[in-house]
Amino acid sequence: xxxxxxxxxxxxxxxxxxxxxxxxxxxxxxxxxxxxxxxxxxxxxxxxxxxxxxxxxxxxxxxxxxxxxxxxxxxxxxxxxxxxxxxxxxxxxxxxxxxxxxxxxxxxxxxxxxxxxxxxxxxxxxxxxxxxxxxxxxxxxxxxxxxxxxxxxxxxxxxxxxxxxxxxxxxxxxxxxxxxxxxxxxxxxxxxxxxxxxxxxxxxxxxxxxxxxxxxxxxxxxxxxxxxxxxxxxxxxxxxxxxxxxxxxxxxxxxxxxxxxxxxxxxxxxxxxxxxxxxxxxxxxxxxxxxxxxxxxxxxxx
Amino acid sequence: xxxxxxxxxxxxxxxxxxxxxxxxxxxxxxxxxxxxxxxxxxxxxxxxxxxxxxxxxxxxxxxxxxxxxxxxxxxxxxxxxxxxxxxxxxxxxxxxxxxxxxxxxxxxxxxxxxxxxxxxxxxxxxxxxxxxxxxxxxxxxxxxxxxxxxxxxxxxxxxxxxxxxxxxxxxxxxxxxxxxxxxxxxxxxxxxxxxxxxxxxxxxxxxxxxxxxxxxxxxxxxxxxxxxxxxxxxxxxxxxxxxxxxxxxxxxxxxxxxxxxxxxxxxxxxxxxxxxxxxxxxxxxxxxxxxxxx
Numbered sequence: 001x002x003x004x005x006x007x008x009x010x011x012x013x014x015x016x017x018x019x020x021x022x023x024x025x026x027x028x029x030x031x032x033x034x035x036x037x038x039x040x041x042x043x044x045x046x047x048x049x050x051x052x053x054x055x056x057x058x059x060x061x062x063x064x065x066x067x068x069x070x071x072x073x074x075x076x077x078x079x080x081x082x083x084x085x086x087x088x089x090x091x092x093x094x095x096x097x098x099x100x101x102x103x104x105x106x107x108x109x110x111x112x113x114x115x116x117x118x119x120x121x122x123x124x125x126x127x128x129x130x131x132x133x134x135x136x137x138x139x140x141x142x143x144x145x146x147x148x149x150x151x152x153x154x155x156x157x158x159x160x161x162x163x164x165x166x167x168x169x170x171x172x173x174x175x176x177x178x179x180x181x182x183x184x185x186x187x188x189x190x191x192x193x194x195x196x197x198x199x200x201x202x203x204x205x206x207x208x209x210x211x212x213x214x215x216x217x218x219x220x221x222x223x224x225x226x227x228x229x230x231x232x233x234x235x236x237x238x239x240x241x242x243x244x245x246x247x248x249x250x251x252x253x254x255x256x257x258x259x260x261x262x263x264x265x266x267x268x269x270x271x272x273x274x275x276x277x278x279x280x281x282x283x284x285x286x287x288x289x290x291x292x293x294x295x296x297x298x299x300x301x302x
Numbered sequence: 303x304x305x306x307x308x309x310x311x312x313x314x315x316x317x318x319x320x321x322x323x324x325x326x327x328x329x330x331x332x333x334x335x336x337x338x339x340x341x342x343x344x345x346x347x348x349x350x351x352x353x354x355x356x357x358x359x360x361x362x363x364x365x366x367x368x369x370x371x372x373x374x375x376x377x378x379x380x381x382x383x384x385x386x387x388x389x390x391x392x393x394x395x396x397x398x399x400x401x402x403x404x405x406x407x408x409x410x411x412x413x414x415x416x417x418x419x420x421x422x423x424x425x426x427x428x429x430x431x432x433x434x435x436x437x438x439x440x441x442x443x444x445x446x447x448x449x450x451x452x453x454x455x456x457x458x459x460x461x462x463x464x465x466x467x468x469x470x471x472x473x474x475x476x477x478x479x480x481x482x483x484x485x486x487x488x489x490x491x492x493x494x495x496x497x498x499x500x501x502x503x504x505x506x507x508x509x510x511x512x513x514x515x516x517x518x519x520x521x522x523x524x525x526x527x528x529x530x531x532x533x534x535x536x537x538x539x540x541x542x543x544x545x546x547x548x549x550x551x552x553x554x555x556x557x558x559x560x561x562x563x564x565x566x567x568x569x570x571x572x573x574x575x576x577x578x579x580x581x582x583x584x585x586x587x588x589x590x591x592x593x594x595x596x
Contacts, residue, residue: 024499025423025492032424036432039417039476043435046473050454051446057453099349106346121350127581128357129534131551132570135558136356139363139567146359176356208338237443239537244558254445261449261541274446285441 054271055278061268068272078256082276085253088171088242089235093182095175096231097224100182104223105216107183108190126180134244137173138164141245165247173245178234182227189223190216229288237277253277357574364567382568392569395553399533402464402549406471406532411525413472414479421480422487437477444537447474452541462544470542471532478531479524486520487513519591526584530577 027035058068072078107118125133140146141163148160163169193216201211239254246255253273260270364382366375386392420426421433439447451470452461460466490513498508514521536551543552550569557566 024496026425027420027423029424029426032420032426035416035420035424036426038413039436042413042469042473042476046451046469047439047447048435050450051442053454054446054450099352102342102346103349103353118346118350121354123581124357124578125353127530127577128574129536129551129577131534131536131554132360132573133356135554135566135570136360138558138562139359140356176352179353208335233441237445239443239445239448239540240555244555254443257445257449258541261452267453270449274449277443278446281441281443 051278054267055275056271057268058271058275061271068268071269072272072276081251081253081256084167084250085236088167088174088250088252089232091171092174092178092235093228093232095171096179096182097228099175100179100227101186101224103179104183104186104190104220107187122180122183125176130177130240131244133177134173134241137169137176137241137245141169141172164245165250167246167250170242170246170250170252174235174238174241177238177241178231181230181234185226185230186220186223189220189226193219225288229284233281233284236281360567360570360574363564364571366564368564382564385565386568386572389565391548392550392553392565395548395550398464398547399550402467402471403529403533405464405468406475407525407529409468409472410475410479410528410531411521414476414524414528415483415521417476418480418483418487422484433480436480439474440477444474448538448541451538455542461542462547464547466542467539467547467549470538471535474535474538475528475531478527479521482520482524482527483517486517490516519588522587523584526580529580534573534577 059066061068072082103118103122107115107122109115110118138145142148143160143162143164145163147163148157151157152160197215197219198211201215206214237254238252239258242250242252242255243258246252251259254277257270257273257277260266260273362375365378365380367377367379367381368375417436421429421436447470451466455461455463455466455470458466460469494516495508495512498512499505503511534551535549536555539549539551540555543549550573554566554569557563
């Protein structure tokens with residue numbers, strides 16, 4: 001803070017406030033409250049009240065008690081949905097890592113022109129609505145879709161096979177939607193590695209594989225961790241893609257909540273399911289808060 | 303010099319019997335090296351194809367002449383776009399979505415910028431807690447928010463209603479504005495503001511003529527993200543839409559489930575092109591500002 005101090009010596013009017021250093025930079029409490037008031041109103045009415053009401057309903061509808069939670073834990077169908085949700089989220093996370101890491105590596109290490117091309121291939125899906133991308137997967141995977149056409153034409157199969165409305169289709173489409181959230185933090189981590197480290201390793205005789213295993217991979221671990229967390233959390237509560245690409249046999253937490261809200265109109269049970277989903281998500285966020293702050297970079301790249 | 307040219311030069315030097323051997327570049331490619339990079343390149347190509355293909359597929363789809371989905375299309379037509387534009391339901395949904403997105407952009411940018419200033423410059427009790435609450439709509443599953451808002455807004459006649467959407471979408475869009483504006487404020491050199499104060503400007507004048515012009519890229523980015531966060535939003539829109547007030551995403555959702563016509567491909571192309579244009583303009587704007595500052 002030397003610069004403001006020095007200027008302060010010459011500035012007659014502001015000199016007094018200068019001596020108490022950066023306090024001039026801080027707005028007084030009243031101003032802060034005034035600035036934040038609209039946000040308070042918005043969050044209070046649009047977020048805290050509805051979510052609180054939904055969570056409350058899980059204990060009060062239809063009558064006070066833990067009935068909704070008991071039903072969730074005692075019905076095998078719902079437990080299977082819970083287990084499937086976690087499994088699908090883990091599968092999407094792993095697939096995103098396997099597919100995303102090479103792309104992030106290429107983006108960070110290739111020549112400028114090529115890496116820009118790779119970057120464009122990553123940003124194009126990121127900027128396209130998830131709804132449009134889910135629709136595109138329906139077009140590709142349906143009975144008379146792209147994949148079946150190609151397989152039929154090449155004689156691999158004689159009958160169209162069922163690809164859509166399966167768990168595999170959900171994992172595939174969701175991976176496509178979420179993989180940019182893996183690529184960007186990993187890319188950030190690899191780009192932050194000093195090139196001298198790689199050069200030093202090469203000079204000491206390490207081959208490309210050794211450089212990758214001993215330098216690049218360990219130093220990109222924070223990015224991997226952040227990417228895995230982000231894709232896992234988003235996959236847990238994703239609605240659009242499983243609702244469109246999935247079928248009755250691949251019901252997930254999010255689609256089950258939707259079904260309970262619009263079809264069976266059991267808002268108490270929908271509240272209980274939401275509470276479970278919310279608590280799991282928040283628990284993960286709180287446990288790994290530090291790793292997630294790595295993800296802020298997304299707002300700069302995206 | 304490209305590696306190939308280097309290699310050629312080194313080979314020539316070796317052939318000429320000079321001391322070229324010593325100058326042999328370290329990057330001389332062995333066969334196995336060449337194979338590895340070719341295989342790696344091939345896999346990279348496949349992954350990139352996986353990323354891009356689903357988006358590219360919808361373009362030929364929307365111009366194909368067959369009424370069922372056919373790829374590649376046999377004949378070309380603009381029929382599906384014509385149907386989209388002449389269908390009153392699609393028109394109403396598009397108009398409703400654009401109206402909500404523009405209003406959301408305005409309100410989220412205002413509310414978010416004001417709050418970002420308080421977060422960056424103010425000091426008050428529970429600031430970090432409040433920041434976490436502001437950003438939480440980005441992390442909390444949208445299905446939970448959607449169901450919660452639907453259940454809370456229905457009895458207030460706010461479902462299927464412009465103001466209901468405005469509140470819900472502004473809440474979803476504000477985190478993007480707060481993040482970009484706080485980042486811009488942290489990059490801003492506060493001595494400039496001090497200079498303005500010392501030259502006799504009041505707090506408010508210093509803000510509008512010094513601080514705001516310097517953070518305008520952050521504010522603009524936030525506004526663009528807010529627009530897309532509302533326009534492309536499907537989960538909350540699915541639950542909050544009514545028979546009258548229906549967004550384009552909800553209409554698409556319904557049609558994908560009930561009558562899968564190529565009109566949806568045409569609408570998808572329209573949505574995608576709008577997103578790409580908006581983000582492209584933002585990117586160009588950012589680049590222009592960065593080069594102007596250099």
